[in-house]
Every structure is written in structure tokens, then in C-alpha cells.
Amino acid sequence: MGSGGLIVMDETDCVVDIAKFYLDFTVDESCGKCAPCRIGGRKLLNYLKKITAGRGTEQDIADMQAICDAMNKASLCGLGQTASNPVRSTLRYFMDEYMEHIRDKKCRAGKCSRLIQYKIDAAKCRGCTMCAKKCPAGAISGELKQPHVIDQSKCVKCGACEATCKFGAISHA
Amino acid sequence: MISLEVNGVAVSVPKGSNLLAAARAANVKIPTLCYHPDLKPGASCGICVVRQLVPSRNPADNGKFVPSPKLLRACCTEATPGMKIITHDPDIVQVRKTVLELILANHPNDCLQCPRSGSCELQAIAADFGIRENPFPKEVVHHDVDKSTPSIVLNPDKCIKCGRCAEVCQEMQNVWALEFIGRGEKTVMAPAAGVKLADSPCIKCGQCSAHCPVGAIYENDETAKVWAALQDPEKVCLVQIAPAVRVAVGEAFGMKPGALTTGKIYAALRRLGFDKVFDTNFSADVTIMEEGTEFIKRFTEGGELPLLTSCCPAWTDWMEKYAPDFTGNFSTAKSPQQMLSALAKSYWPEKNGVDPKKVHVTSIMPCTAKKYEISRDEYMSASGQQDTDVVLTTRELARMIKAAGIDFESLPEEPADKLLGAYTGAGTIFGVTGGVMEAALRTAYCLITGDAQPPSIDFQAVRGMDGVKTATIDIKGTKVNIAVAHQMGPQERRQAALRLHRGDGVPRRLHRRRWPALPGDGRGPRPAHRRPLHRRRKVDAPHVAPQPRGPVPLQGLPRRQDRRAGRQEGAPPPPHRLQAGRGLQLLVRPRVAYAQRRRPRRFRRGRSFACCLLPTAASSRRG
Ligand code: SF4
Ligand code: SF4
Ligand code: SF4
Ligand code: SF4
Ligand code: SF4
Ligand code: SF4
Ligand code: FES
Numbered sequence: 001m002g003s004g005g006l007i008v009m010d011e012t013d014c015v016v017d018i019a020k021f022y023l024d025f026t027v028d029e030s031c032g033k034c035a036p037c038r039i040g041g042r043k044l045l046n047y048l049k050k051i052t053a054g055r056g057t058e059q060d061i062a063d064m065q066a067i068c069d070a071m072n073k074a075s076l077c078g079l080g081q082t083a084s085n086p087v088r089s090t091l092r093y094f095m096d097e098y099m100e101h102i103r104d105k106k107c108r109a110g111k112c113s114r115l116i117q118y119k120i121d122a123a124k125c126r127g128c129t130m131c132a133k134k135c136p137a138g139a140i141s142g143e144l145k146q147p148h149v150i151d152q153s154k155c156v157k158c159g160a161c162e163a164t165c166k167f168g169a170i171s172h173a
Numbered sequence: 174m175i176s177l178e179v180n181g182v183a184v185s186v187p188k189g190s191n192l193l194a195a196a197r198a199a200n201v202k203i204p205t206l207c208y209h210p211d212l213k214p215g216a217s218c219g220i221c222v223v224r225q226l227v228p229s230r231n232p233a234d235n236g237k238f239v240p241s242p243k244l245l246r247a248c249c250t251e252a253t254p255g256m257k258i259i260t261h262d263p264d265i266v267q268v269r270k271t272v273l274e275l276i277l278a279n280h281p282n283d284c285l286q287c288p289r290s291g292s293c294e295l296q297a298i299a300a301d302f303g304i305r306e307n308p309f310p311k312e313v314v315h316h317d318v319d320k321s322t323p324s325i326v327l328n329p330d331k332c333i334k335c336g337r338c339a340e341v342c343q344e345m346q347n348v349w350a351l352e353f354i355g356r357g358e359k360t361v362m363a364p365a366a367g368v369k370l371a372d373s374p375c376i377k378c379g380q381c382s383a384h385c386p387v388g389a390i391y392e393n394d395e396t397a398k399v400w401a402a403l404q405d406p407e408k409v410c411l412v413q414i415a416p417a418v419r420v421a422v423g424e425a426f427g428m429k430p431g432a433l434t435t436g437k438i439y440a441a442l443r444r445l446g447f448d449k450v451f452d453t454n455f456s457a458d459v460t461i462m463e464e465g466t467e468f469i470k471r472f473t474e475g476g477e478l479p480l481l482t483s484c485c486p487a488w489t490d491w492m493e494k495y496a497p498d499f500t501g502n503f504s505t506a507k508s509p510q511q512m513l514s515a516l517a518k519s520y521w522p523e524k525n526g527v528d529p530k531k532v533h534v535t536s537i538m539p540c541t542a543k544k545y546e547i548s549r550d551e552y553m554s555a556s557g558q559q560d561t562d563v564v565l566t567t568r569e570l571a572r573m574i575k576a577a578g579i580d581f582e583s584l585p586e587e588p589a590d591k592l593l594g595a596y597t598g599a600g601t602i603f604g605v606t607g608g609v610m611e612a613a614l615r616t617a618y619c620l621i622t623g624d625a626q627p628p629s630i631d632f633q634a635v636r637g638m639d640g641v642k643t644a645t646i647d648i649k650g651t652k653v654n655i656a657v658a659h660q661m662g663p664q665e666r667r668q669a670a671l672r673l674h675r676g677d678g679v680p681r682r683l684h685r686r687r688w689p690a691l692p693g694d695g696r697g698p699r700p701a702h703r704r705p706l707h708r709r710r711k712v713d714a715p716h717v718a719p720q721p722r723g724p725v726p727l728q729g730l731p732r733r734q735d736r737r738a739g740r741q742e743g744a745p746p747p748p749h750r751l752q753a754g755r756g757l758q759l760l761v762r763p764r765v766a767y768a769q770r771r772r773p774r775r776f777r778r779g780r781s782f783a784c785c786l787l788p789t790a791a792s793s794r795r796g
Contacts, residue, residue, distance in 0.1 A: 027357065027358065028357065029357070030356075030357045030358065031356050031357065032334070032353070032355070032356045032357045032358060032359070032360035033216075033217050033334075033336075033360075034216070034217050034218065034219050035217065035218050035219050035272055035275060035276050035333070035334070036219045036271075036272050036275065038334070038357065038358055038360065039275040039276065039278065039279050039358070040271075040272075040275050041358075042312075042358050043275065043278065043309055043310070043312075046310065046312075059308070062308075063308045063309060066267070066271045066308070067271060067275070067309075069264075069267070069268060069271065070219075070268045070271035070272050070275065073222065073242075073243065073244045073264075073268045074219035074220075074222050074244060074246075074268050074269075074272050075219065076216055076217075076219070076246070081243075
């Protein structure tokens with residue numbers, strides 16, 4: 001992850017999210033003297049944000065690889081040269097996870113909140129309307145005593161509904 | 174000489190050369206964006222990367238040289254013996270291209286409205302790399318454009334953070350007006366402490382705009398004002414051209430360097446619609462008489478010596494801000510531009526029966542600081558209104574001529590208009606460093622000794638003081654020492670100033686000119702790599718090795734005039750004497766004869782200039 005250290009993670013950590021975390025740090029630390037690090041770092045971070053928000057495209061991966069290469073080879077000091085390492089190594093070893101984020105709009109670790117989908121299991125739902133009352137976005141609709149449904153386009157992934165449902169009918173993935 | 178290998182070709186370069194020079198020796202021009210030959214490499218763009226071949230660590234390779242995965246920046250890497258360099262391979266080119274695309278992604282790219290379009294280094298390199306579309310999303314942070322000075326405009330949106338402007342301003346000019354503010358992606362180039370340029374110690378010398386690779390700092394364009402005046406049927410439009418302009422205009426039209434185009438410029442100005450075309454050389458003569466007479470007065474009656482003189486308003490500004498205890502030594506004569514304009518708005522209208530209020534004076538000058546001079550204080554309105562209305566630099570004039578569609582090269586040679594147009598030729602040497610002083614001193618010599626033939630002045634370069642030369646002439650048994658210094662730069666000026674303070678080898682006159690050589694195109698010298706090869710050496714030569722940073726240590730020294738009068742430091746200064754030069758009175762009318770003090774009230778002796786503390790206190794260099 002850049003420093004040469006080893007970071008042990010289990011499947012509840014999302015590599016894209018981790019890369020974003022490290023890059024956030026290096027963008028903050030860049031002194032701003034040289035273009036690859038000053039501009040490249042920010043651009044890379046923006047790509048990662050875009051991917052974790054579910055708006056990534058396959059072209060973004062190629063662009064990120066070009067930026068990583070330029071930052072690594074053309075930055076002046078160690079910070080810029082290694083700033084892109086978290087992205088480089090995760091791209092190399094966890095490309096499948098990036099592709100899941102981009103193609104399937106899925107974060108398997110459930111870390112990228114924008115990619116989570118809350119779903120109501122119609123079999124378990126008793127139609128108590130509690131979740132619909134709690135939802136800040138008004139994304140849940142349904143008749144009393146009938147199974148409710150979540151409008152994914154309105155949902156802001158706050159998780160309030162899941163915490164509210166006493167019957168365990170709501171889950172996320 | 175250092176021998177190394179570039180792309181397999183053996184080359185040798187002088188010791189201390191960087192890899193750019195080594196590559197040039199092997200017929201490779203490595204693309205650069207932030208590097209400028211006049212300046213220390215800033216190494217901030219990352220375009221100039223090259224690859225080194227290093228001995229393989231794999232024992233199987235038997236010490237063979239293999240390409241290193243890391244790249245070096247050629248601009249800031251010194252050539253060392255035996256080095257092996259690869260200047261381009263597909264990987265290097267791709268890295269350079271990506272860096273360039275990143276820079277362009279944060280750049281406004283509005284070339285069509287840009288003052289640098291056509292001479293922009295970023296534009297040129299983007300064309301070289303054939304950038305057609307940029308994969309990276311556009312993010313331009315908007316800042317306010319700083320138009321607070323009449324001379325230069327700072328548009329941080331276009332800044333690529335190369336750092337050249339700060340380097341010239343701090344190291345060459347020793348002004349410390351510009352500095353990087355903020356860090357990381359929030360870095361902006363701005364005057365220190367976040368003030369406007371007009372409130373900064375900036376002396377409007379324009380060197381930052383001459384070195385900026387892009388359109389982030391540029392000279393203020395005032396051609397619209399001149400077109401408006403030419404359009405106005407009420408106005409009588411007069412124009413003056415400065416000695417240094419006559420060569421530069423020709424160059425702007427692609428004529429061979431050194432071609433004297435004086436007559437063609439007069440003709441072009443008439444065709445643009447100016448009613449009368451005057452030559453600043455006339456008032457250069459006036460200045461010489463004035464300064465010569467002033468020197469005689471100080472020399473014979475005991476005034477403050479040494480006498481300091483320069484026609485450059487940037488120099489005057491520098492001295493007022495950084496060495497205010499020398500203002501008493503300034504010559505009281507105005508610059509030729511202001512003398513001619515004052516005459517053109519008082520003497521000329523009276524002689525020609527024109528209402529002075531209808532007279533509009535444009536002056537064509539080599540430097541942006543002249544734009545600031547015309548409104549610097551109340552003395553610049555000696556005729557009752559602002560003496561010079563608009564100052565155009567050579568480049569602005571060239572643009573006007575092009576916009577009017579005048580075919581400059583085929584114009585006939587025409588003479589200047591009379592009265593304020595005839596000159597002796599003594600003023601022509603104004604364009605060279607020390608010229609003003611030399612001309613004035615020769616005049617003074619003749620006036621004192623009564624000889625018709627002035628002596629020739631033989632200058633000697635001062636050993637160990639780059640950019641300073643001295644001479645001694647004998648005026649009726651008294652030896653007069655002269656020192657000529659160029660550049661605001663730290664070293665030589667400081668030494669000259671300290672020598673003066675100590676009183677050893679006191680030069681009686683010290684003349685400074687802003688810049689080492691003839692201005693190239695109206696913004697001062699052109700960036701050296703844009704200059705024709707055969708002219709480079711001349712202008713590059715006086716470049717001073719960078720010196721330790723910091724302000725001039727003048728504050729603690731006793732003031733010269735205090736010391737002479739035996740007064741304690743800090744005692745109130747004597748009432749100031751207005752010294753009206755006699756020379757101008759003899760030449761023209763008394764009304765304009767008061768060679769006004771250049772020093773405005775707020776800079777009176779004994780009050781230090783607050784701004785000069787700003788840059789050093791606030792400038793923390795980034796690592
Ligand atoms: S690579 Fe180093 S010098 Fe360049 S901007 Fe980043 S931190 Fe600054
Ligand atoms: S809170 Fe649970 S049971 Fe009640 S309506 Fe919502 S999903 Fe159905
Ligand atoms: S996650 Fe929040 S916004 Fe989405 S449906 Fe549940 S309560 Fe509403
Ligand atoms: S600075 Fe150069 S690249 Fe930028 S808009 Fe101006 S001409 Fe174009
Ligand atoms: S005009 Fe001269 S003094 Fe002013 S910022 Fe530019 S280089 Fe510095
Ligand atoms: S203003 Fe111009 S010279 Fe100064 S850092 Fe920006 S691009 Fe470079
Ligand atoms: S030219 Fe070498 S880093 Fe910019």
C-alpha cells in the first residue's frame with residue numbers, strides 16, 4: 001500500500017474504498033510543486049470517488065492506470081512517486097472487485113454506501129408501515145398490511161429502514 | 174568537460190551542464206515547460222523526464238547496463254561522467270503526454286482570447302504532442318484576475334505553477350512580490366500575504382510577464398484607449414517613440430535583428446492616424462542637460478553625492494521601497510518620456526495654437542513600468558493634466574500596426590516632426606546600460622571646463638562584481654568616479670550601495686538601468702530560447718549566480734547625510750531643499766522648468782516603506 005507495509009483485511013473491507021482512503025491522505029499531503037502529483041493525485045481520487053459512487057466506466061480504469069504511471073515516474077519526491085501505489089496494487093490484484101463496482105454496481109463488502117441496495121423481502125414483510133414512516137427520502141411505499149417496496153431511485157441508502165423493521169424483512173447487499 | 178552517452182551517442186558537455194544541454198549535444202531537444210535558461214531549474218512540471226541506464230543488479234547480466242525503471246528530470250539533473258541516458262522511448266513519451274494532459278485538464282484552454290496565444294509555451298508543446306482530446310475530466314478553479322496595476326495583469330486561472338515568475342521576482346529583481354500561496358492542489362501564484370499587486374512591493378518591471386510560459390501574467394493591453402483617441406475628432410493625437418523601441422519593432426515584424434526601423438515607425442504611426450510624431454531622443458537631450466547641470470551644481474556647490482540616475486521607473490520604485498535612504502541622491506530630473514509629454518502638453522500647444530486639453534499623448538516604450546510611471550504621482554501631471562495619456566509597449570504597437578493592416582516592411586522612411594523631433598544623437602546611447610550617465614557626464618565636463626570636446630569615458634568592469642563597471646574622469650584636477658550597475662539583482666547592487674555607505678572608493682555618480690541589455694520586444698528581453706541564437710549570448714552573459722535570499726541589510730547603517738552632518742541617527746532630517754535644475758530653464762520655459770522631484774511625499778526620507786517587510790516575512794518556500 002505504498003509504504004511497503006502489509007495490510008491484512010478480510011472480506012468486510014472494500015479495496016476500492018481502502019485505495020480511496022489512502023489517496024485522500026496523499027492528496028492532502030502533496031506540497032503542490034509538481035504537476036503529476038498535484039493534479040494527478042486529485043484526478044485519481046476523483047475517479048475512485050466516481051467508481052465507489054457507482055458511476056465508474058471501464059475507460060476510467062485505463063485513465064487511472066495512465067495517471068498512476070505518470071505519477072510514479074514523473075513526480076519529484078517520494079510522496080508523489082508512491083502516492084499512486086495503493087491504486088496500482090489494488091488494480092493489479094483486485095481488478096475483479098473494481099469491475100464489480102463498475103459493471104455490476106456492486107460492492108461485495110458493503111462499504112461503498114452508494115452501491116448498496118436495500119431490499120424488502122415480500123415474504124417477511126407484514127406491512128406495518130414503520131419503515132415508510134422512517135424513510136427520510138420517502139422511498140418506501142405500500143398499503144397497510146401489504147408488502148412494501150423500495151423505490152431505488154429515491155433511496156439515499158441511509159439504512160434507517162433496515163434498523164426499523166422489527167421483522168427482519170429489509171436487508172442490503 | 175564531462176563525457177557521457179545520450180541515446181548511445183557519446184557527447185561531452187562543460188562541467189555543470191544539465192541533461193538538457195547534453196541532449197542538445199546529441200541533437201535531441203527534450204520538451205520542457207517549467208525550465209527557463211535564465212533561471213535556476215524549478216523542476217515543477219515533470220515533462221522533461223529521461224531514463225538512465227544503470228548496471229544491472231542481476232548477477233546473470235554480468236554488470237550489463239539496463240534501463241532504470243525510474244525516470245530523472247533532465248532540467249535539474251547535472252551531467253556526470255560516464256552517465257548513460259535515454260531521452261525517449263514509448264514509455265517516456267507516454268508519461269510526458271499524460272503529465273501534459275493532466276496540466277491541460279486543469280487549464281482554461283481559451284486560447285482564442287488569450288494574450289499569449291501564438292507565443293504560449295503550453296500551446297506549443299500541446300501542439301507538438303498532438304493533443305486532440307483529453308481523457309481527463311476538466312476542473313478549472315476560478316480566481317479573481319488581478320488588474321490592480323496599470324502595467325501587468327495576473328490571471329491565476331491560467332497559471333501552471335512553474336514558479337518562473339517568483340524566481341525572477343525574488344532572485345533576479347530582488348523584489349519578492351510574487352510567491353506561491355497555499356499548498357497542494359490549492360497552490361496559487363499571487364503576491365505575498367494575499368494582497369493585490371498594487372499593494373505588494375511589485376515595481377512593475379514586467380520581468381514576470383516576460384518569463385511566464387503561459388498567459389497567466391501578461392502586460393496590460395491599452396491599445397483600445399489609443400484607438401478611441403484616434404477615433405475622436407476633438408483630440409490632437411501626439412505620439413513619441415523611445416530610443417529602445419526602434420530596433421524592437423522591426424524584430425516584431427520578423428525583420429533581421431538590429432535593423433533600425435526608425436523612419437518606418439514614424440511612417441506607420443502617421444498612417445495609424447497620429448497627428449504628430451515626436452522622438453523621445455529630443456527629451457533625452459533635455460535630460461542630459463538637466464542631469465549634467467544638476468551634477469555640476471552638486472559638484473561645485475556641495476550637494477548630496479553620489480548622484481544616482483536612471484530613466485527606469487521600476488528602478489526608482491525599487492530604490493524607494495528597498496533603499497529609501499538613497500532618495501536624496503536621486504537626480505531630480507524626470508525621465509525623458511515625462512519631459513517630452515510635459516512639453517507636448519504645454520509648449521507645443523502654445524506654439525501651435527491648440528487647446529492643451531485636446532492634446533492626447535501616447536508614448537511607445539520598451540517596458541511595462543512606463544505604464545505605471547505616467548500616473549505615479551502628482552508631478553506626472555506638470556502640464557495641469559496627466560502628461561502622458563497612454564503608454565504602449567512595442568508589442569502593443571506591433572499589434573496595432575497589424576490590426577490596421579499596414580504592411581510595415583514596405584513603408585517608406587519618413588522623418589519625425591520638428592520642434593520636439595530633432596535630436597543631437599547624444600541620447601541614442603540611452604538605450605545602452607550606463608548611457609544616460611555617460612552622456613550627462615560628458616555634457617557636464619564640457620560645461621565645467623569649457624572644452625568643446627568631451628573626453629571619452631573608458632569603463633572598466635569591476636572584478637568580483639558582476640554587472641558593475643566603473644570609470645574615473647578628471648574634471649579640472651578632481652577625480653570623478655562613476656559606477657554603472659545593471660539589474661536589480663542582489664549582489665552587485667548591494668555591494669555598490671555598501672561601498673557608497675562606507676565611503677571607500679565613492680563613485681560620484683551611479684547609474685543603473687533595469688535590465689542587462691537592449692530590450693528585445695517591448696517586454697524587456699524575450700525569453701532566451703525565443704531569441705535568435707546569435708543574440709542569446711549577449712543577453713545571457715550578465716546573468717548573476719543566485720545569491721543567498723534576504724532583504725538588503727541597509728537599515729542598521731547610519732544614514733550618509735546624518736553621518737556627514739554629525740547628527741545622531743533618528744534625529745529629524747533637515748528641511749528638504751527643492752533643487753530646480755537650471756539646464757531645462759535655459760532650454761525651455763520656466764513653467765516646465767522645475768524638474769520635479771521624483772520622490773512623492775509618502776516616500777520622504779526617514780520613513781521606511783512598510784511593504785518591503787512583507788515578502789520576507791511571509792515567504793515560506795515550499796520544500
Ligand atoms: S511529488 Fe513531492 S514535490 Fe511533487 S508535488 Fe508531490 S509532494 Fe510535492
Ligand atoms: S417495517 Fe418491515 S414489516 Fe413493516 S412494512 Fe416495513 S418492511 Fe414490512
Ligand atoms: S435506506 Fe433510507 S432512504 Fe433507502 S429506503 Fe431505507 S429508509 Fe428510505
Ligand atoms: S495560456 Fe496558452 S494554452 Fe492557455 S489559453 Fe493562453 S494560449 Fe492557450
Ligand atoms: S513586475 Fe517585476 S516586481 Fe512586479 S511581480 Fe513582476 S517581476 Fe516582480
Ligand atoms: S504565473 Fe506564469 S510564470 Fe508564474 S508560476 Fe504561473 S505559469 Fe509560471
Ligand atoms: S522542465 Fe524539467 S521539470 Fe519542468
